[in-house]
Amino acid sequence: MLDTKQLLDRFISYVTIDTQSDPHSKSTPSTDKQWNLAKKLHQELLDIGLEDVSIDENAYIMATLPSNVSHEVPTIGFISHFDTSPDFSGTNVKPQIHENYQGGDIILNKAKDIILSPAYFEDLNKYIGNTIITTDGTTLLGADDKAGVTEIVSAMAYLIKHPEIKHGKIRVGFTPDEEIGRGAHKFDVEKFGAEYAYTMDGSEIGELEYENFNAAEAKIHFHGRIVHPGYAKGKLKNAMYMATEFVESLPKNEVPEKTEGYEGFFHLTDMNGEVEKAYLHYIIRDHDKTKFEARKELIYKLGQLLKDKYGEDAITVEVNDQYFNMKEQVLPVKHIVDIAEEAMKSLDITPILKPIRGGTDGAQLSYMGLPCPNIFAGGHNFHGKFEYLPLENLIKATEVIIKIAELTAKKSN
Template identity: 70%
Template structure:
């Protein structure tokens, strides 16, 4: 277990925050620091065909050790961390034999990780937790996944009595800004299927995710002296408020769960003359997803019609762009790949939790690029913030799941 702890800490203490405003790949130069470190480590543990391309996509091979034909499978994780919260100067804290009580992350700032708020903590009473110091995120998303993949490959190399087919490893930049699979060379990877190690709670196994789109709504206005504005001023900020009010009030992230979709307003910047509203659209059901996008245009059209005579042109411009789609469509025809992962979990003593992802994953885009790719737990909780933590025992179990999947896939 200490070996996994040491490996994980060696990854999370390297700052790899990605940047959505950058046009390069990777989006930040500092992602190269961990990428290059990983390349050397993969070579050191004995993997073959270790490569890194000009965009920092890493691939490596564990050759088959059986003489019969076996599907080539892959395991994929990302090494960037979210820009939602700082990943610089991460100082992990190790909590051994967790007692189920509050954990003081930072006494000076009174930052407490408490099971009264984060009830999942109580699932790990008696285990070893790795937390933040309250000033950064941890980076278990998805450096826990990388730790597990590297550790599993190392274990298979050290235990040749465990029979397996050819296994490919892939590590990507920029997943947190939605670009992790953009430049992933599926043909070069050469797998029949793969698994992303990028889920949360131990036991999670996911092959469904949201259909996703982003919308940018621009509202125009007319600025007139407020003392003489009657019938003349058009305040674009109030138009934005009108637009938001026309959306279903209960179909927002904080009021939905499971398969329920939502509209999520995440940025609003404006003045009298111009306001820009940005939101995301999410739904597991393809027809409902299309209806949500259509509603955006319907509301915009209604506002334009309302102000057509006064403004003289479209006053509300709606731009909607698809981001990714539900992988279920691509995974269901090869559902045995989910069943193998489920069986592997059960054989190492884990109860599978099969549920939809209320978000996205590299596996979604990879599935649509021809590489069916369900998602398996990596063990972390409370991603993207200072309350992030990971139980070490969950990382150990995830490593065992990878080894068992390799073994089951090679059975005749």
């Protein structure tokens, strides 16, 4: 049986270390403070007894739990990231522990009148009787993805102490900068040496994901011409009007706030301008590859229509792919999803198979040759002050890792 106090203490020790990443930095890791947890993790993996423990110049950490069976078993991996989102402060995190939650509002910060309420966050109602870990309302919590890190380390420590649980060779990996889309960029798949892996980076209990968005970004620049407005007729070109025309030409209902499930979208993330120049930045998302390509083509088509209207030099359009749907890489080895699903069911967890409306390290790793479905880490409301983690979810996710290791060895016998 897992040591609940040790699990909680480990999680608290991680989240109180600030590891916020920085999208404007060009270094890896993007912030020096990520090294503080990276070095701690490196030492902790040595202390619990893992082998081949390494940390490279970019703060990528890997380690091995050797097989304890004589028959051949596929080498599997478990991966999490230790950075936290730049969307909200991760400095001076002060977790609060609310035991035996009985429903109703949770006061995060009385002085600032910050309340976590099931009236708005309905998922809280699922956790009556649980121990809820929250923020103090001034920072994020960091369960994304320090819950995943905690679960992997704790599962490895448990397997080392319980050799009666049979398993094959297991590799673990921890990455920086996932929150800014770079977590897999310098991950050495060949060195990791697993046939497949699981990222522990989902949200609510039961989540099991092997589909994600295809993703691209679009950068559209508009070039106008300024003339004194009193004498501008037939001469002035207002770049901001061109940009507005572009925005208005895209489908009004295909935006994040009006879509769900498998529905894709165009999301305007940045805009600025003046008469002579304007700029739009979009992210483009769709699960379906054909629809994804059509969305990118529409961006180019609208750009060309405006070029025809205002001049070839008036508009420049750049569309760059960011990542792709891991489903195409996972389906040929679908049994790895089936094993995770079986592990959950054996622990009385109802699997929730659904597409990720976003990206994950696993998507990039899958296209780098490491098929990598995503499993729940247990937290909710990531990237903000209302983030919380039921302790029981932390326990269950750790148990899922242990069970996957056990089932993989059994099915290979």
